[in-house]
Amino acid sequence: MARKHKVNYSIEPKLQASIEYLLQTQGTYSPVEFLIHEGFLKYENYEAWRYGKKAYLEQVVDGAVDALRHRLKQAALWLQHLGMQAEVHSYRCWGVKDDGPLCFCEKNSDEVVALYQTHFTRLKSNTSQLDLFFDDHISVIIELLRESLLERRISETKKVLNDLLSCEPEHRFIKPGKLFCEAIKSLESGQYGKDVEQDVMVLECSIMPFVHELAGRRARDIIAPLCHVLSETLSEHPFDGESPKLHSSWVLSELLDWPRVREAVLAVPDWQTHPVLCARLAKALYQMRERLEAISLWCQLCWCFPDYAQQVMGDPLLPDPAVRLAWLEWQDVSVKPALSVCHFPAWLLLNEPELAQDLVIEGDCSQDSVVSFNLVRQLLLTRAEKNKIDRLLASQGEALRVAHPGLHLLYRECFSRKR
Numbered sequence: 001m002a003r004k005h006k007v008n009y010s011i012e013p014k015l016q017a018s019i020e021y022l023l024q025t026q027g028t029y030s031p032v033e034f035l036i037h038e039g040f041l042k043y044e045n046y047e048a049w050r051y052g053k054k055a056y057l058e059q060v061v062d063g064a065v066d067a068l069r070h071r072l073k074q075a076a077l078w079l080q081h082l083g084m085q086a087e088v089h090s091y092r093c094w095g096v097k098d099d100g101p102l103c104f105c106e107k108n109s110d111e112v113v114a115l116y117q118t119h120f121t122r123l124k125s126n127t128s129q130l131d132l133f134f135d136d137h138i139s140v141i142i143e144l145l146r147e148s149l150l151e152r153r154i155s156e157t158k159k160v161l162n163d164l165l166s167c168e169p170e171h172r173f174i175k176p177g178k179l180f181c182e183a184i185k186s187l188e189s190g191q192y193g194k195d196v197e198q199d200v201m202v203l204e205c206s207i208m209p210f211v212h213e214l215a216g217r218r219a220r221d222i223i224a225p226l227c228h229v230l231s232e233t234l235s236e237h238p239f240d241g242e243s244p245k246l247h248s249s250w251v252l253s254e255l256l257d258w259p260r261v262r263e264a265v266l267a268v269p270d271w272q273t274h275p276v277l278c279a280r281l282a283k284a285l286y287q288m289r290e291r292l293e294a295i296s297l298w299c300q301l302c303w304c305f306p307d308y309a310q311q312v313m314g315d316p317l318l319p320d321p322a323v324r325l326a327w328l329e330w331q332d333v334s335v336k337p338a339l340s341v342c343h344f345p346a347w348l349l350l351n352e353p354e355l356a357q358d359l360v361i362e363g364d365c366s367q368d369s370v371v372s373f374n375l376v377r378q379l380l381l382t383r384a385e386k387n388k389i390d391r392l393l394a395s396q397g398e399a400l401r402v403a404h405p406g407l408h409l410l411y412r413e414c415f416s417r418k419r
Contacts, residue, residue, distance in 0.1 A: 011078045017321040019075055025317055026217030029079060029120040030089070031072050033217070035061060036256060039288060040068055043256050047224065049102065052093040056103040057116065065105075072115050084120035091117070094152040138168055145173065146214050149222045154184050176210035183207065183226055192226065193233035200230060200246055208254075220254065227251045231260070239268045244276040258284040275305035279312045286319050292358055298323065299345035299361055303369055306341040313344065326351040342369035346376040356380035 018038060022029050035041035045060035058065050080086070093099045104116045141164050148156040161177045179202055186192040193199055203226060211219040234248040244250065249264040261284040271277040278297050286294035301309040312318065313327045326348050333339060333347065346369070349356055356377045361370065401408035 011074050015071060015074060016078070019079070020321060021319060023120075023122065027121060028087075028217065029075065029084070031075070031116050031118070032057070032091070034072070034075065035068065037287070039258070043220075043224070047094075050091070050094045050221075052096075052099075052102070056105050056108070058105045069112070069115060076115070076118060076120075079120040084122060087119045087121060088114075088117050089119050092151065097151070097153060097156070138164070138171070141167065142173070142214070145177065149180075149211065150215060150218055152222075152225075154181060157181060173210060173214065176206040180207050180210065180222075187225060187229060193229045196230065196233045196237065197243075197246060199226075200234075200251075203227075203230070204245055220256070224255060227255050231255065231257075235264070239271075239274065239277065241274055241276070244274075247277075249277065249280050253280055253283070256287070258287045262288070272300075275301055275308040275312075278305070279308070282312075283319060291320065292355075294320065295323065295348070295355065295359060296361055299348075299359075299373070302341050302344050303367060309341050309344075313341075322352060323348065340369070342367075343372060345369075346373045349373070349376050349380060353380045353384070356384070 018034065019029055022033060022037060026033065032041070032046070036043060036046060040063050041057075041061050045054070048054050049057050049060055054060050058068075061068060091102045093102060105112045141160060145157065145160045145164065148154075148160055157177070158181055161174060161181070164171055164177075165174055183192060183199070183202065203223065207223060207226070208219070211222045215222055231248045231251040234246065234251060237246060237248065239247045239249075247264065249261050252261045252264060261280055265271050265277045265281040265284070268274070268277060271281070278301055282294045282297035282301070285291075285297065298309070298313065301312060313323070316324070318324045318327070327344070329351070330344055330347050339347070345361070349359070359377070361373060397408065397411070400411060
């Protein structure tokens with residue numbers, strides 16, 4: 001009997017890291033979310049498709065469609081191999097009830113539909129979170145509320161909230177739900193964003209906690225219309241370190257509009273002096289596949305704003321998995337004299353020596369931690385060069401041995417003598 005070869009389900013590290021990030025931050029791998037996260041699908045184009053303004057999804061993606069499909073197939077195979085639970089998710093037009101499913105490609109074949117509609121989750125139960133009490137009328141209402149918000153059917157949302165008020169007047173979702181409906185009404189009348197400080201405060205303190213609890217990873221789809229208006233209103237608003245969320249870069253981050261986040265941060269003349277803006281820019285750069293520039297900013301945070309850097313680097317949602325892992329390992333490092341956060345960039349180089357080749361930091365070269373970083377970098381570069389020379393010597397020595405063993409012996413004797 002012929003022996004079966006084991007199928008290799010390994011995938012490229014960057015693809016694996018992106019999938020793991022989605023699983024960690026959202027609890028689910030969604031092909032459409034993957035395209036948004038990787039920058040192949042702008043959120044504004046995703047919205048246009050969801051509103052039925054575009055005939056099919058692949059009409060608005062960036063990049064070669066065949067290459068994107070190949071990456072999605074790789075991801076699906078790998079997740080199946082890991083034993084993840086597959087779930088089929090149907091996409092329907094926003095704002096319209098009982099409309100047909102949206103199309104993904106020009107010729108909506110079953111294979112392509114399955115590629116985009118199949119989500120994967122670590123959860124093995126088929127039971128919905130809101131079905132803990134299957135006959136609980138409140139749970140049914142909450143599920144209807146969630147569905148109406150995600151499908152952007154605001155008139156239906158108001159009716160569901162009234163039902164919830166009748167059944168449980170003190171329910172925690174009633175007040176923020178009404179605030180959300182009032183914000184949408186203000187949006188439709190053109191008044192939303194006029195009192196931008198109040199609107200941002202309500203969004204941050206009431207609406208966002210409500211939709212995140214209700215919809216989890218899909219909360220962005222609920223608050224996006226409000227964020228669009230606020231980002232425009234705040235575009236001319238100067239940055240104030242005392243109110244860092246009263247800036248378009250924060251709202252745009254919620255929309256995952258990374259190019260405009262970068263633009264908004266760089267428009268602030270002294271952005272380098274504000275750790276919040278440095279962190280936002282670093283995240284945007286990483287999401288835009290400018291990893292070296294992002295790491296450079298994280299290093300600057302460690303040197304210039306160590307207390308704030310501790311929060312940023314310790315955030316489980318830090319997008320770079322290699323940096324996140326290095327930080328976790330850093331917590332267990334114990335040497336004397338003790339190391340501080342300022343020394344983390346040097347530790348990062350030791351964990352990922354390849355960075356030494358291209359990661360050049362423009363910092364205060366007199367600062368002890370920057371001096372240490374540059375010394376580690378130079379050592380790694382010298383070591384890499386030595387390894388290259390050693391390999392070259394070994395290769396040429398072997399060539400000489402083949403050409404003339406006697407000369408090769410004389411060569412070895414000559415250079416093995418003690419000087």
